[in-house]
Amino acid sequence: MALLELEAVTAFYGASQALFGVGLTVGEGECLALLGRNGMGKTTTIRAITRMLPHRGGRIVFDGHDLGRLPSHRAAQLGIGLVPEGRRCFPNLTVEENLTAAARPGPWDRAAVARLFPRLEERRRQRAASLSGGEQQMLAIGRALMTNPRLLILDEATEGLAPVVRQEIWVAIRKLKSDSGFAILVVDKSLKELRAVADRFSVLEKGESVWTGAGDSLTGDLVERYLGV
Amino acid sequence: MAEPVLSVRGLSKSFGALKATDDVTLTLKRGEIHALIGPNGAGKSTLIRQITGEIRQDSGEIRLGEAEISALSTQARARRGLARSFQVSSLAPEFTVLENVMLAVAGASGRRLGLIRPATGDGALTTPARRHIARAGLEGRENARAADLSHGERRSLEIAMALALEPVAFLLDEPMAGMGPEGSERLTALLSGLRAQAPILLVEHDMDAVFALADRISVLVYGALIATGTVEEIRADAEVRRAYLGEEG
Amino acid sequence: MSRETALNAALLLGLLGVALVAMAAAEPFIVTLATKVAILALAGVGLNIALGLGGMVSFGHAAFFGLGGYATGVLASHALNYEPLMETPILIEGTTQMLVIWPVAMALSGVAALAIGALSLRTSGIFFIMITLAFAQMIYYFAISWPAYGGEDGLSIYVRSEFPGLDTLDPIQFFAICFALLCLALLFSAMLARSRFGLALSGARQNEARLRAVGIGPYGVRLIAFVISGMITGLAGALFADLNRFVSPSMLDWHTSGQIIVFVILGGVGRLCGPVAGAGLYILLEHNLGGLTEFWQAPFGLLLLLVVLFAPGGIIGLLARGRRHG
């Protein structure tokens, strides 16, 4: 059975509907890439999964638990780790404190994060607010890893990172998947890099799942149709 | 060669022991896109913030055309024609897209801010605002609140506000970030045409866009410029490849 | 006409109607209460420009309210005992003419707002709240212990200031003056909110860095708004002193600042007629619950609580929905 399963999920911001029927699955140890143009509902889908936005219709099941009635922190405790869009580091906390705030027992601890992002270790005592954009992005990823999740959700996690770092992150993600058996749900704009790591792709259009399939079946004209390039 | 539109000479800024900008000298010439690249935390945004006056440099000078501007406030520099976009979208969240851009038009117009005459429905504000919104690809979203926009849409609004200032020089901090593939493509085309209007200092990590757009590229590492050159020169620079580009170049 | 505009019109007409009906029914006290609502709402309209449009949570507007009040009190008391206010270098005499008192009250509170604002606006958030409180408290303690105008005992004026062609001691005529000023202030505040200045002020509240980046300095915009705000509240203070024919430091007390804030929030922050609705409801409850029980403040608090919890955006927000103006 899939680790995460969404079935015909609908969601609203106030009175305006943002999701009109999203369905997707992420298997144990699998990496699913979520695609779609700006404003199509990728982040909203992720917000529904992490319970930041309660969905209205459909079902979200994680590891056999119906997330329908669970609060956000319960979903996280079940093993969903999030690197949110826009980083959302805690600005008044230092790098170190940002990491400890999230810590839960497991292989990912401060030392492991420091190995992945030596830059963060250098800036340990600095308040997150004054970090550079890329440093904040690293911190957001490190913080999600500190929760030792089973499913890691990355919403535009490589935004603003220098090309070398970005490559390192993709390597790390691939390693996470193969070594730690993480399941991964990823949103990113670089199709090229996604193709190298994602097992399957799922496309959203206007808040609806319109296409799901493996990387090699995502042909040029599908890309043209759904992503406009 | 013609007088540079913007020139920065010997600019330095330290945060405690950290040298965020270290004796940086660079120019922005008429009609060019000058890309500024470098590793995370190299000091690119800090450099832009010094040019706009959000933070004061420790030493060095900044000239807009002939005039030395480092003594001016941020808003005075903006009125003289420095437009910037923020790396992290910085909008008026309760305003609609249209109102955000109108605010920029009103600021740029240089006219005194009337207390009584209505701004809403004032064609002198709305007409240009709508035009810039359309150019940035947000047509049809004029009445959405900025807070309700998706991430990519916010990034586009940043661009629209910079356009609305009709500046002498653009300082764009990672404008491509958050844009999807389609948005990146549109923005690339937009920026390419924009340089004729005003030169652009472009901070960007999206190398496809940088290589497609830049007339010159400068590379900043640990606050210091290590190289300036054409796309080919920078691509071929072994040091830049190691420190920044990785296999991408 | 939007729902909120309709509601605003209904509110003002309602207030006017209450006063007229009360006059017809020979209930002068109800007219007085309506006048009080109009004056306190006027103070709230002033505060709302700073607080609602500009996001400046001033906890010191009692200073302007009180200074306006003392302008009336001091001028009138000098006029009554024929002692000039000052003889050297120029002779300044007291007066009981509203048309003289109002500009004096507004100028006085405007100057105070300029000084307080110029210093306070260097800070923001809670620091701004507290520093405005600090300045108001200084004036309060000064007024309490300064014997010349009665100190804590206050200053009785005995008569009401005069307005050409009207009998201000007649409750309904005095109401008409206050109501007209309220309407003028509302009109001004509505126009201000829609103007370029209003756009910039609202922008300053939402995002200062962005405002600077488009070439507008937030400090100047805020300061102007703060001064305008203080002047309107000062005018309200002058009327309030006339309503009571009495001023005392309690007008300068932090409770007064708090109360004006409560009117604004209760009615709906940044809503044009929020202060009218807030002051109206507040006074209505205050005067009707009092008769029920000695402990009336407890149910009163409970009602306020219910409004906050279940009507975010205040009364106007509840009834009109939609977003705040500006």
Added chain:
Amino acid sequence: AEQVKVGMITTLSGGGAGLGIDVRDGFLLALKQAGASDVEMIIEDDQRKPDVAVQLSDKMIQSDKVDIMTGIIWSNLAMAVAPGAVKQGKFYLSPNAGPSALAGKGCDKNYFNVAWQNDNLHEAAGAYANSAGYEKSFILAPNYPAGKDALTGYKRFFEGDYAGEVYTKLGQTDYAAEIAQIRASGADSVFFFLPGGMGIAFMKQYAQSGVDIPLIGPAFSFDQGILQAVGDAALGVKNTSQWSKDIDNETNKAFVASFQEEYGRLPSLYASQGFDTANLMLSALKVAQPSDADAFRAALETADFASTRGDFKFGPNHHPIQDIYVREVIKEGDVFTNKIVGVALEDHGDAYAAECKM
């Protein structure tokens, strides 16, 4: 008889409510005992805010059309209400506040004070200090008009020197600095006027500090309502009052007993003042109606009623001429209370009567 409407504005909510409640209860008790069915009471809470008080008085005058007003506790509220009310032809009977302005130049033929002029008890304290042989007083009051009046009143009668004179902040709760000054001052007596919570805090802290210079104060800080809160710290302190629960006359005995029976607590100074105010009013109503203002005023002026304080008469400015006692705080069983130990001033009027021209 004709129906008479009495408007009572007093403090019934918030911090100072205890005083207003006692005045009201004392007043109502007198009405009840007299079976005064022709008196209609309208009672409103001023929340201790002058503007509220003014509006309530407008209401009572304009809408309720009361004939007589009373009830206000605080001088600043009285100053806001009483002058206006008497100007509009109403009678105002003050059951507590007696600001000097209303006793002197600002006196009015329709304004009667049934309690004291503000300075009275302080003057008596000064007189007591003389008789007790004190020569060097340290004096202390909050920095507001009533506080200044207090020190002025004390100084008017006290003949010795001053070891120090201190104005504290209104509402101050910590007195360590003042107590240190007192200790160092070499005073042989301390006079303080700190009403309400200020006095409680001062006395507790004074007791703890180990300073043993005797305290003198006006009755306000030693009243029945407050005394229980001060406890042992007040024991033995001398204070001046025009009333005490142990004043030996029939009216007072009956009053204390019936008040205790009616409300289940001992009456306070304020309760006695409310009670006396009502009885004064009732006595005049027997003679004339307020609608016949001159006759009613004349009846009030005779003060022909049995006061809980014994002898009571009005001076030319309609303020009391009465004995002021020295009391000492004692413990009766579990209850702290006062007992009279002497008379500070006999048939004492006030210093402002000469300025009053009616």
Added chain:
Amino acid sequence: MSLILLIEQVLNGLQLGVMLFLMAAGLTLVFGVMGLINLAHGSLYMVGAFACAAVAAATGSFWLGLAASLAAAAGAGALVEITVIRRLYRRDHLDQVLATFALILIFSESVRWLFGSFPLYLDTPPLLAGAVTLPGGIEYPLYRLAIIVAGLVVATGLFLLIGRTRLGVRIRAGESDREMIAALGVDIDRLYTAVFALGAALAGFAGAMVGAIQSVQVGMGEPVLILAFVVIVIGGVGSIKGALIGAILVGVTDTLGRFLLPIAFGAVMEPSAATAIGASLASMLIYILMALVLVFRPTGLFGAGA
């Protein structure tokens, strides 16, 4: 003026400062760290004092009263958090102002309804009664020393809790972004209820401790509220160290101002005017201090950079 008196006054100032910190401690936690503007802080202070006075009167033991004050205030705090405050974190600060203002009214009148309008008796426990003699011959009330100790213990405890524990880090994280800290698996609702209750308990504790040397009466919390805000703001929001130093600064300034200003004015004018003017200025002094601090350091002495 003798030197010993001056020293004693400085000591009194320090003592007042620590006492102010004790009164502000709960607010420091709730406002400085959680970011909630709680005007009802003074009410919880009052609840603590009344609970202590009532239980002490019933049982004869101040210590049982003290325990009761902690329990009553914490209970009231938790109740208020769950029913009211919890709905307000996401809202504007202004909604918090109005709601907690409403709570003041409810608390004050309910307490008055329960206990009547007269002040209650609460005295220091016999164990801490009387004065001790300090070196230099200064007599000092034992109870005040106890308050100093209590204030310093609370300061240290809070400092460790907020600065040194993961719990503290999470509380501070929640202040800037509740949604995010919840998405990282922290039960922020329960955590905040607990913290608010702790803040309330501290307020109640201060009410009982300080109530014993002041008056226990309805409305006693109001001056405390303003003072506590002054202290926190001078020190810089979010900093325990700042609150302690701010409190001491306020205490010393206030005490020495009250003591020295009349003397200073006495040097240049006639005594009776000098005492009055000096006292007037002294009563404004802490506000002048606050305004000065904020004009020169707009985020307080130890506040994070603007």
